[in-house]
Amino acid sequence: MHNNRYAPPAALLPIALAVTLALAACGGSSDDSTATSSPDNFSVPAAPKGLGTADTAPVQDEASILPFVDYAYTNQRGDARYATDATNAGVRVLDGYLALWTPSTLIVDAGVTAAANGSYPAVVASSWTGIPGDSTDGTIVNASILSTNINYVINATTSRTADQATAAYLDDRRQKGYSVTDGMGPLTGAWRTAAQQTTTITSVASDATTVLYNDNGNNIGVGTSSGNTSFGAAVDLISSMGNNASTEPAKRFYKYARPWRWSSSVIVVPALVPAESGTPNVDGGFPSGHAAEAGRDGLAMAYLVPERFQEMATRALELGENRIIAGMHSPLDVMGGRIQSEALVAANLVANTAATRQAAVTQAHTALMAATNTTTLAAFNQYAHSGTTSTDRFADHATNKANYLRRLTYGFPQIADTGKTAQVPKDAEILLETRLPYLSADQRRIVLKTTAVASGYPVMDDKEGWGRLNLFAAADGYGAFNGDVSVAMDATQGGFNALDYWQNDIAGKGKFSLSGTGTLVFNGNNSYTGGTEIDGGTLQADSVTGFGNGDVYVAGGTAVFNATSPVTTVNYTQLAAGSTQANLGNNGQGQLKASGTVTLVGGTLNVKFASGFAPAVGSTLTVITAGKLQGKFTTVNVAGFKATPVYTSTGMQIQITG
Structure with missing residues (x-):
């Protein structure tokens, strides 16, 4: 409907x-x-x-919880070999994974001192192979969940349709910013034109099973520095979401292999076989980089055009699921990508000034309203939802809601305390700033608190609370x-x-x-x-x-x-x-x-x-x-x-x- x-x-x-x-x-x-x-x-x-009295959602004591938004700068790709959950915010936000898997420990290198490098401890990564079963990689803590994780991929890859395989290929080989913009529905063409987005991956080539094709397009488009005066501020805001955003430190720390390495029953999309890495020790599965980037781009676009907030959030998670269908990642991998992306978008929105954010939102609406011949926000909103399920696969709210909720947990059982009150991370409310503009920042925090997913699910119980956020539900107002x-x-x-x-x-x-x-x-x-x-x-x-x-x-x-x-x-x-x-x-x-x-x-x-x-x-x-x-x-x-x-x-x- x-x-x-x-x-x-x-x-x-x-x-x-x-x-x-x-x-x-x-x-x-x-x-x-x-x-x-x-x-x-x-x-x-x-x-x-x-x-x-009013409800409250106070920020946690920063003496015991290091807020991601304040420490995002520690997540640097160049420090990937040395990253730990103690030193790197991008690793720490995913520490719920430690209840499932213990990665091999880092080894002190007498030749490297903390004083010499100044940004990480005197350790180097142990030599892990990236091949399941090698004890140098880590040890299984919860065999049932990790087995369920890989079995999910086996089932997904052995039952996928031809259309699913094509979608998985496109979301793998195209740049993520271009891919997710089709979540804009009726606005997709206007968005891509205004952003000047391009891609060179438009279909599955006949020889894709033997030739690796890379996207030579421009991903999110053209910013102000390259002359896009009418939409560049919007593109620049999206671009800033990539700051401190590498998934490499977390991959190197957790050392969890890709699903097709865990089981030969996982069938990678044949056209993606050329994309399989031949160096497993630098090709960690957790978290998914594709899912994380899709989340960052999708949520930034949702911030800019909140009329499509839920649709863009849904599209971002869809790209993550396509990584599973492709055989390239597991559910836990893409769940980790989602969690890290939400924290990074909040941190990078905060890093932009309020004036910069508002200028980008205003520019996006000015350009898109002109392109769609709408003169009021109400008319623009109607246009943004003028598609049908045959022209906009995100046209139905109930379907989006069900898919989003399913992709939050992928059906895993709760394995820990199921009754914990949700914590709202510092500055997480900024994610809803344009979607619920009539609420105060404190009220938006309470919305996040009252719509959060229950506690106890694998990976999602990070100490700060990013994993339990349900942004789709939050866009529908209070839960209680x-x-x-x-x-x-x-x-x-x-x-x-x-x-x-x-x-x-x-x-x-x-x-x-x-x-x-x-x-x-x-x-x-x-x-x-x-x-x-x-x-x-x-x-x-x-x-x-x-x-x-x-x-x-x-x-x-x-x-x-x-x-x-x-x-x-x-x-x-x-x-x-x-x-x-x-x-x-x-x-x-x-x-x-x-x-x-x-x-x-x-x-x-x-x-x-x-x-x-x-x-x-x-x-x-x-x-x-x-x-x-x-x-x-x-x-x-x-x-x-x-x-x-x-x-x-x-x-x-x-x-x-x-």
Whole structure:
């Protein structure tokens, strides 16, 4: 199914109202058709209290955890022979691997001193062969997981299709920055033109089984120093993700062989056989360099064009999986590449100034909007998601979500403590800076915390927390309100500040409050219990439990009921400055169903109708059902029809009169 989650729903678009029914304010006179059996005088409930505190995701004590973003500079290719988890951040971020495999130790070289080199200890790498079974390489700690790891590759390579083999070949031989840009979907052509990207690998040559073809294209494109004045700043930002980014130190330290060396049952794509290294002692499998580079490029592009954030993150992980299908790497290898890439992108984004980052984002949007003839961020967002599954393989959100989650763990069982609270690494929140611009940095950290993968999976439990990040889920907003959450959106800034969707199933005991002028849509299976308060802007429920399992309090702004079945709440209160919008359709669509009391202290009700639904004249439509209803709306507007509101002690309906 086509993913149209970013397109403004029809219910939010301006609709000319054929009639406005002005009713007497609560307590005023009314005729029998609008009478309510509730008393004229009643107590107005107070707003939900919530927990009274906000959740936190503090940075860990730097005395015991060396933040990757502060020590990324230690990850240098030239020091690869001497790197250890104590001296190199690129090695250390992957130290969860030590629960599976103990690499051979480094040997002190009396001829090298720390004082002489100044950047690494007086050690050299032991002579490892890169051939499985040689004790000089290391020893197996968890045989079950490592066996599962190689068996996964055997199954993947012996069952792959011809199309999968082609995709694996292209992702191997093409430069990674060029490959992943097809994650831009409808924007791919505009992106590649603006970046001036090129590749020389466009297909599998007939003699590829015997000839090694290398990509002579320019990978990520042309930067400002080479004259790209309209898109060079964006290319430069992506290029900076390669700083301190070598996977060589980690490969040399962990000394874990490629899967086709572990088992002859692993069938490398025949066209990639010429790419197999003949020097196993310098050809480590863990982590995957291709997966790491794809992650760096993909996440940088996601930062620049957050309208395709999840699609680009998905594409980056797809390239990693293609390394497995190729037979060149194992699941653990590509998992390591993902983890290291996320840490490096955060570190390198921080290393760029805020002004540099903003200039790159602005330039990317200016160029791409011009290329797509879109003049607003909303129109650009719609264009970015205008493809179908036949033209954009990342067009379906649910499919992307499932694939991303599967590629985080590759089905490995949890082998350690499964109940650890997620830690958020220092500055990791910068990865969401453009995707959730209306949240504070602290709030983005909490989003990462509440959407993190459970603990205990192989490799992913690094000490700082990079391995457990689920950036796809984080782009869908909070996973839980474990404290009270207040969001202010400014629609004048456009883009996600004006309209955004939170698609996670939000749990927790906290309260959610919305203010400002933007629109936020909840469509998860939400169970948070602290209540919902709308003080400004629009909060829309696209699912039955969109507003959680608590009270809803509309002090200002608008609550929109847009689910295909009645939206449930406990108590519902609307003050005079508030507004309710019911997008009615068949089978209870757009209705409000409160198990407790609905209190209406005036305000406005706007009734609109779902696409394809046209009520018959003379019909009566339910808007609200409740355990008890008290009060009335001041004004009721019904789109396209004349109607009369009817209030009872347990609900509210409209009669279509013309």
